Amino acid sequence: MEPLSWTGSLAGLNLFLLLALGIMAVAIAAQIVVGIVGTAGGRAVNADGTLSSDEGLSGFLGMIVKYAFFAVVAIGLAYVIGGILLGTGAGIIGGMARQFLPVWVALILTFAVSLAFKRKLGLYGKLFDSTVGMIGFGLVMFWVFTGFFGGLLGLIITHDTLSQFSGMKNALPGMPLSGASETDFQWFLLGGDNLARDVFSRLIVGSWIVVLIAPLATLFAFMVGITLGLPAGYYGGKLDTFLSFLANLILAFPVILLFYLLVTPEIVLTGIPNYMAAVLFIFPVIFFTVLLNARYYTQPSVRTPLLIVVIGALFWAYLSLISNDGAIVANDSYVIPGLPTMLDWIPMPPEILVVFVSVVFVNSPTVFRIVRGLALDIKTRDYVAAAQTRGEGPWYIMLWEILPNARGPLIVDFCLRIGYTTILLGTLGFFGLGLESESPDWGTTINAGRRLLSIYPHAAIAPAVSLLTLVLGLNLLADGLREESLRD
Amino acid sequence: MGLFILRRLGVMLLTALCLTFIVFWLTNLYPNLEKLAKTQGNFRMSDEAVTSYLTNRGYLEPMPLKFGQWLGVVPGYVNEGSDGKIIARCFSGDTPVEERSRYCGILQGDWGFSTVFKDDVGSLVATRLALTGKLMFFVMLLMVPTALLIGVLAGMREGSKLDRSLSTASILTTATPEYVSGVIFIAVFASSAFGLKWFKGSATSAMESANFENFFLPVLTISLYGMGYIARMTRASMTEVMTAQYIRTARLKGVKFSDIVMKHALRNALIAPFTVIMLQIPWLLNGVVIVETLFNYKGFGWLLVQAASNNDIELLLAVSVVSVVVVLVTQLISDIGYVYLNPRIRIS
Numbered sequence: 001m002e003p004l005s006w007t008g009s010l011a012g013l014n015l016f017l018l019l020a021l022g023i024m025a026v027a028i029a030a031q032i033v034v035g036i037v038g039t040a041g042g043r044a045v046n047a048d049g050t051l052s053s054d055e056g057l058s059g060f061l062g063m064i065v066k067y068a069f070f071a072v073v074a075i076g077l078a079y080v081i082g083g084i085l086l087g088t089g090a091g092i093i094g095g096m097a098r099q100f101l102p103v104w105v106a107l108i109l110t111f112a113v114s115l116a117f118k119r120k121l122g123l124y125g126k127l128f129d130s131t132v133g134m135i136g137f138g139l140v141m142f143w144v145f146t147g148f149f150g151g152l153l154g155l156i157i158t159h160d161t162l163s164q165f166s167g168m169k170n171a172l173p174g175m176p177l178s179g180a181s182e183t184d185f186q187w188f189l190l191g192g193d194n195l196a197r198d199v200f201s202r203l204i205v206g207s208w209i210v211v212l213i214a215p216l217a218t219l220f221a222f223m224v225g226i227t228l229g230l231p232a233g234y235y236g237g238k239l240d241t242f243l244s245f246l247a248n249l250i251l252a253f254p255v256i257l258l259f260y261l262l263v264t265p266e267i268v269l270t271g272i273p274n275y276m277a278a279v280l281f282i283f284p285v286i287f288f289t290v291l292l293n294a295r296y297y298t299q300p301s302v303r304t305p306l307l308i309v310v311i312g313a314l315f316w317a318y319l320s321l322i323s324n325d326g327a328i329v330a331n332d333s334y335v336i337p338g339l340p341t342m343l344d345w346i347p348m349p350p351e352i353l354v355v356f357v358s359v360v361f362v363n364s365p366t367v368f369r370i371v372r373g374l375a376l377d378i379k380t381r382d383y384v385a386a387a388q389t390r391g392e393g394p395w396y397i398m399l400w401e402i403l404p405n406a407r408g409p410l411i412v413d414f415c416l417r418i419g420y421t422t423i424l425l426g427t428l429g430f431f432g433l434g435l436e437s438e439s440p441d442w443g444t445t446i447n448a449g450r451r452l453l454s455i456y457p458h459a460a461i462a463p464a465v466s467l468l469t470l471v472l473g474l475n476l477l478a479d480g481l482r483e484e485s486l487r488d
Numbered sequence: 489m490g491l492f493i494l495r496r497l498g499v500m501l502l503t504a505l506c507l508t509f510i511v512f513w514l515t516n517l518y519p520n521l522e523k524l525a526k527t528q529g530n531f532r533m534s535d536e537a538v539t540s541y542l543t544n545r546g547y548l549e550p551m552p553l554k555f556g557q558w559l560g561v562v563p564g565y566v567n568e569g570s571d572g573k574i575i576a577r578c579f580s581g582d583t584p585v586e587e588r589s590r591y592c593g594i595l596q597g598d599w600g601f602s603t604v605f606k607d608d609v610g611s612l613v614a615t616r617l618a619l620t621g622k623l624m625f626f627v628m629l630l631m632v633p634t635a636l637l638i639g640v641l642a643g644m645r646e647g648s649k650l651d652r653s654l655s656t657a658s659i660l661t662t663a664t665p666e667y668v669s670g671v672i673f674i675a676v677f678a679s680s681a682f683g684l685k686w687f688k689g690s691a692t693s694a695m696e697s698a699n700f701e702n703f704f705l706p707v708l709t710i711s712l713y714g715m716g717y718i719a720r721m722t723r724a725s726m727t728e729v730m731t732a733q734y735i736r737t738a739r740l741k742g743v744k745f746s747d748i749v750m751k752h753a754l755r756n757a758l759i760a761p762f763t764v765i766m767l768q769i770p771w772l773l774n775g776v777v778i779v780e781t782l783f784n785y786k787g788f789g790w791l792l793v794q795a796a797s798n799n800d801i802e803l804l805l806a807v808s809v810v811s812v813v814v815v816l817v818t819q820l821i822s823d824i825g826y827v828y829l830n831p832r833i834r835i836s
Contacts (some may be wrong), residue, residue, distance in 0.1 A: 449672075
């Protein structure tokens with residue numbers, strides 16, 4: 001079989017794509033130059049005293065950019081739709097487009113539903129008013145769906161991620177699988193890595209690791225940061241000095257040094273990550289307990305059953321998270337027993353736990369500083385004074401008055417921070433820390449691929465570009481959210 | 489002001505002490521020591537041999553005592569080995585008795601001995617730091633002016649096409665971590681797959697003689713990631729200044745737009761980015777570690793990776809002292825500089 005080319009039978013479109021891209025680039029450059037010079041179009045005074053002006057040169061250029069952009073999008077869509085119809089007949093891109101079919105369907109459904117009900121969806125709906133926000137959301141959801149369908153359900157992947165195929169070592173993108181049987185997928189779409197595994201499938205499965213760990217770790221970091229940052233900002237004084245000192249202490253560490261100190265097999269042996277997990281993961285339990293107690297403590301008949309259920313569930317989840325094989329810490333010299341295996345519903349492999357804990361640990365001081373700053377600012381507002389006069393408790397004020405009013409900047413920072421956490425996870429993988437070397441996550445794959453970078457770059461470029469698009473999507477999403485939340 | 493700096497210096501000292509103690513504690517945990525003994529001695533050492541190796545070299549003394557020895561406030565250990573030779577922290581067995589010193593720690597200027605490189609830590613760190621200094625100098629030279637220019641150009645007319653394009657470009661660079669941009673640059677500009685081969689994919693030769701071909705890619709890779717952030721901060725500060733009353737007054741007076749930007753707005757708009765640039769320096773350290781590993785440039789970041797992956801305790805401590813001092817000093821400079829540059833804070 002012939003190796004696949006990138007676009008296959010749709011190669012005729014390439015010329016048009018290049019043309020459209022070229023026109024767009026030239027027009028944008030011209031637009032910028034015109035923008036600096038700053039010409040206005042001709043103006044004319046109408047008989048009724050109103051002014052009208054033509055669009056001028058900048059308007060004309062704007063039109064060209066707009067149509068060139070539409071052309072690029074249309075050709076891109078043509079590749080995807082052609083790919084879905086023709087499969088590998090439309091080359092590598094076509095083959096990938098067909099593999100991604102569930103993702104396209106899910107994306108279209110998400111966008112259709114969101115756009116139809118956007119006025120009823122609050123801040124999330126407003127996101128669909130900004131182009132930048134929509135592009136960002138699209139990119140993020142693409143990877144979320146890819147991770148879900150490919151990594152969890154095993155739909156998109158073409159080959160097993162760990163099996164090695166003879167003759168496919170460092171295969172270039174589009175190589176036919178040698179010795180493939182009838183049922184196998186016939187090509188390595190993005191080539192093979194230096195252990196003759198399929199790059200495309202590993203990329204898809206790796207996205208699930210990133211998409212799962214990064215938001216969760218960020219969420220935990222936010223819980224820690226909020227639970228400590230609110231009292232630090234609200235009370236001030238000695239508590240603030242102490243907590244800020246601790247936060248600055250962690251922030252003064254170079255991140256990579258901290259990773260090297262925490263994520264080595266020797267440190268894992270001592271059980272330090274498990275102790276850190278036990279401390280860091282208790283914060284969500286504390287947060288929700290205080291949150292509900294502050295709200296409902298005046299109605300004991302509601303409060304008590306509610307708290308029993310919530311604390312029970314959260315504590316169970318907490319114990320499941322930190323215990324592994326029936327023990328919280330297990331090393332040669334001693335064992336701290338945890339939840340028995342049959343009640344342990346969250347499987348947390350030790351190496352994932354270490355990575356998770358270190359990422360939460362690195363992120364929480366920054367969140368703490370942000371929350372503290374917001375609390376310092378908001379506690380001077382009138383509604384806080386009003387709540388104090390009403391005789392509300394300090395935790396009620398912090399969690400039900402200050403926190404909801406700090407949500408705008410916090411949501412924006414949450415998006416940005418997921419991106420940053422993704423970068424940190426990649427950094428860990430890049431240095432070969434934490435996850436095993438055959439793990440398909442993007443950082444580890446980049447690390448494995450960089451040794452042969454100057455000869456076979458495709459194995460490292462694929463995860464690098466994926467990571468770039470995901471983080472870019474999160475940044476654009478944050479930008480869109482910031483714009484929209486500032487508007488009201 | 490004097491009191492403020494004094495207090496900050498005190499906090500700095502305390503932070504540095506705490507941090508080095510944490511590093512000291514983590515590197516001196518028993519599994520780490522066992523690994524150290526086995527890599528230094530041999531891998532098939534029995535448990536007893538490991539213990540005697542560690543005891544003889546003072547590794548099993550109580551943690552505060554060891555930390556004191558490293559600091560130089562507690563006399564260094566003197567032990568007699570199993571073969572009757574004296575093993576001491578501060579001198580070797582053949583040093584004459586009258587020249588033997590009791591204290592040797594960083595207070596005495598002795599940074600210890602690297603177990604990986606078999607060399608004096610002080611000189612090792614100094615040479616590597618000089619190489620990284622060269623890298624950082626060029627990074628700053630490329631990053632700061634470009635970022636400020638982008639930020640000012642984008643911020644002077646908020647919402648214009650120029651602003652949109654430049655802002656998108658800065659978002660793109662902040663979303664590209666060094667290991668992604670580095671990989672892409674090497675693949676595109678230095679690999680045989682794309683056939684461009686404009687630059688070299690390794691910066692090892694740049695340690696002796698840096699030239700455009702072997703040094704530009706690492707410098708560009710580090711600068712890009714920080715550039716977007718500084719540019720966005722500059723843009724935010726510039727747009728804020730451009731809406732100020734005195735700028736409007738100047739426009740109403742009929743001052744030329746270029747004069748408004750250059751003479752009225754620029755100086756005020758550069759106060760905030762100054763702080764950001766100073767605070768970016770510690771972040772650059774991360775980039776330095778990644779880029780030096782990727783491009784095989786044997787500087788400070790490379791040293792950190794070597795020390796950390798081999799648990800070279802004294803080298804790792806020296807490396808962390810240096811990086812912590814860099815972080816804290818840049819914070820101090822940014823605080824003082826901010827107060828100095830901004831008269832409103834200075835007077836109140």
